[in-house]
Structures are given as C-alpha cells and as structure tokens.
Amino acid sequence: xxxxxxxxxxxxxxxxxxxxxxxxxxxxxxxxxxxxxxxxxxxxxxxxxxxxxxxxxxxxxxxxxxxxxxxxxxxxxxxxxxxxxxxxxxxxxxxxxxxxxxxxxxxxxxxxxxxxxxxxxxxxxxxxxxxxxxxxxxxxxxxxxxxxxxxxxxxxxxxxxxxxxxxx
Amino acid sequence: xxxxxxxxxxxxxxxxxxxxxxxxxxxxxxxxxxxxxxxxxxxxxxxxxxxxxxxxxxxxxxxxxxxxxxxxxxxxxxxxxxxxxxxxxxxxxxxxxxxxxxxxxxxxxxxxxxxxxxxxxxxxxxxxxxxxxxxxxxxxxxxxxxxxxxxxxxxxxxxxxxxxxxxxxxxxxxxxxxxxxxx
Numbered sequence: 001x002x003x004x005x006x007x008x009x010x011x012x013x014x015x016x017x018x019x020x021x022x023x024x025x026x027x028x029x030x031x032x033x034x035x036x037x038x039x040x041x042x043x044x045x046x047x048x049x050x051x052x053x054x055x056x057x058x059x060x061x062x063x064x065x066x067x068x069x070x071x072x073x074x075x076x077x078x079x080x081x082x083x084x085x086x087x088x089x090x091x092x093x094x095x096x097x098x099x100x101x102x103x104x105x106x107x108x109x110x111x112x113x114x115x116x117x118x119x120x121x122x123x124x125x126x127x128x129x130x131x132x133x134x135x136x137x138x139x140x141x142x143x144x145x146x147x148x149x150x151x152x153x154x155x156x157x158x159x160x161x162x163x164x165x166x167x168x
Numbered sequence: 169x170x171x172x173x174x175x176x177x178x179x180x181x182x183x184x185x186x187x188x189x190x191x192x193x194x195x196x197x198x199x200x201x202x203x204x205x206x207x208x209x210x211x212x213x214x215x216x217x218x219x220x221x222x223x224x225x226x227x228x229x230x231x232x233x234x235x236x237x238x239x240x241x242x243x244x245x246x247x248x249x250x251x252x253x254x255x256x257x258x259x260x261x262x263x264x265x266x267x268x269x270x271x272x273x274x275x276x277x278x279x280x281x282x283x284x285x286x287x288x289x290x291x292x293x294x295x296x297x298x299x300x301x302x303x304x305x306x307x308x309x310x311x312x313x314x315x316x317x318x319x320x321x322x323x324x325x326x327x328x329x330x331x332x333x334x335x336x337x338x339x340x341x342x343x344x345x346x347x348x349x350x351x
Contacts, residue, residue: 010345014313024172035171042198
C-alpha cells in the first residue's frame with residue numbers, strides 16, 4: 001500500500017459486498033437474528049462453566065499470595081512483584097461479574113488500581129495488598145456470590161478500613 | 169425472520185487465560201460457529217494467519233471470517249496483533265473484522281484501539297448477549313474501509329450525522345483525490 005508522496009490519492013474508500021452476511025443469513029432479503037434457542041443454550045453453557053470459576057480464582061489468589069510473600073521477603077525487588085500482582089489483578093477483574101462474583105471484580109479492580117505505577121513501595125502498601133488478598137479469600141471460601149448482602153458489605157468495609165489505615 | 173447460520177464461519181480467537189479461552193470457544197460453538205481456532209497470544213495468531221495464507225489446503229481453512237482477541241497478552245498483545253492484521257504485507261486479509269476484548273475501557277484506550285483499526289470492542293465482563301450483539305453488528309452493519317496517510321481501518325464514523333453548522337468536509341465521493349474501490 002506504499003504510496004508516493006506526490007500521488008494524487010488523498011483517501012481511498014473500500015466498499016465491499018457483504019460476504020459475511022451472504023454466508024450467515026443466506027440470500028434472503030429479510031433480517032435475520034441469532035436463534036433464541038442458541039442464545040439460551042449458550043447462556044446455560046456459560047452458567048455451567050461458572051461453577052468452575054471459584055477454583056480458577058483460588059489458583060490466582062494463591063499466585064497473589066506467593067507474590068505478597070516475596071514482597072515481604074525481598075523488599076528490594078518489590079517493584080517487580082507489584083507489577084506481577086498488578087497483572088494478576090487485571091486477569092481477575094475481568095470476569096467476576098459474569099460468574100456471579102462481582103465482589104471479586106470489585107476487590108481485584110481495587111487491587112489493580114492500587115498496584116498501578118507505584119514507586120517507593122512501603123511496608124504499609126504491602127499490608128494493603130494483603131488486605132485485598134484476605135478479602136478475596138473470604139469471598140471464595142464462603143462462596144459469597146452477588147453483592148454478598150451483609151457479609152459482602154462487611155468485607156468491603158473491612159477492606160476499605162485497611163486501605164484507609166495503611167495507605168498513607 | 170430467519171436465524172443466522174454460523175456453520176461456515178471461521179473464528180480465530182487469541183486469549184491467554186485458559187479459563188476465558190475455553191469459555192469463549194464454548195460460547196461461540198454453542199452459538200453455532202462452525203470452526204473456532206483458539207491460540208494463546210498474538211504471536212501464535214499471526215503464525216496461524218501466515219499459514220492460512222501460505223498453505224490453506226494443509227490448514228484446512230481458506231479464510232478467517234472474524235478475529236476475536238484479548239488485548240492484554242504477552243509476548244504479543246492484542247494491539248500488536250491488530251496492527252499486523254491491518255498493516256503487514258503478510259496479512260492474509262487486512263479487512264477482516266477484528267473484535268478486541270478488554271477490561272480496559274477508559275476512553276483513551278478505546279480511542280487507541282479505534283485508531284489502530286479495531287472493528288468492535290468487547291468489554292469484560294461480558295455476557296452471551298454482548299458476544300451475540302457484536303456478531304450481529306459485524307454482519308449487519310459493516311463499515312467501509314478508509315485508507316488515508318495516517319489511518320487504515322473501518323470507517324470511524326458509525327453514524328451518518330448532519331454536521332452542526334456549515335458543511336466543512338471538503339471531500340466527497342466525486343472529489344479529486346478520492347478513490348473508491350468496490351469488490
């Protein structure tokens with residue numbers, strides 16, 4: 001697509017035949033839709049997979065704990081560990097809501113924000129990371145789905161208190 | 169109204185999280201997509217597309233119809249992959265619909281993907297309905313591709329809105345310097 005600088009063309013528009021529509025909706029002129037049955041079946045499949053979600057999250061929480069342990073043991077490398085924690089939190093925050101665990105999304109979102117581009121990582125900040133991990137563990141251990149009602153509110157409050165206490 | 173038949177559709181999926189990957193493969197299959205080729209990151213996806221171009225018979229796929237890719241992957245992330253698809257000479261189809269999945273939905277990130285020529289953005293956490301809506305949008309509302317000195321990708325104007333105030337766009341289909349390619 002290299003173009004000479006003195007070429008007269010300023011803009012090219014590509015207007016193609018809608019092949020994908022021909023392929024999926026046939027040649028009928030009327031509108032098509034995704035079948036209700038297929039949508040229903042896919043939603044059920046998603047629900048079924050969501051049963052495995054707590055196990056998957058537990059694996060990631062274990063990884064977070066490992067990185068937290070390293071932060072405590074080798075403070076000089078904290079920046080790298082924080083980056084790894086940030087990365088894991090990013091993986092976690094995406095799907096909690098889909099699988100009925102919005103609290104996991106909320107806590108990992110908070111952990112993600114907290115660990116984004118930090119310098120001068122103090123012991124207090126490591127405590128805040130731990131508070132997040134503890135809150136997540138409590139959610140999964142207790143299978144606290146949805147907003148978690150009173151338990152959820154308590155977990156959120158405890159975490160926020162820990163953040164307020166240490167994040168100075 | 170009839171139902172879409174996705175049986176002849178080939179989707180290439182690049183997603184590094186095994187959990188999300190199997191979830192997406194499963195969802196697309198249950199929606200009726202004929203073939204879903206799942207790879208772990210952009211690099212594997214690029215290698216696969218090169219093979220489709222070089223030896224389609226051997227791969228058993230003539231063409232990828234839709235690409236679905238996570239953004240945050242390593243070593244080759246979704247943006248690098250998108251750039252390759254849209255701009256590289258070895259790309260088998262620079263016009264292929266590209267859906268970027270991301271939990272980064274800050275406006276500047278969305279703009280970044282748009283400027284690189286993304287077709288649709290699927291925000292995490294997603295539902296089956298979100299996935300289905302993206303498929304319908306790709307099929308029913310394809311946009312012309314625009315190639316200028318600093319952009320190549322689907323038209324970033326999704327709606328035909330009348331400008332507020334006087335018309336200041338200088339180029340029309342008939343202007344000198346505008347080339348329209350149909351196919």
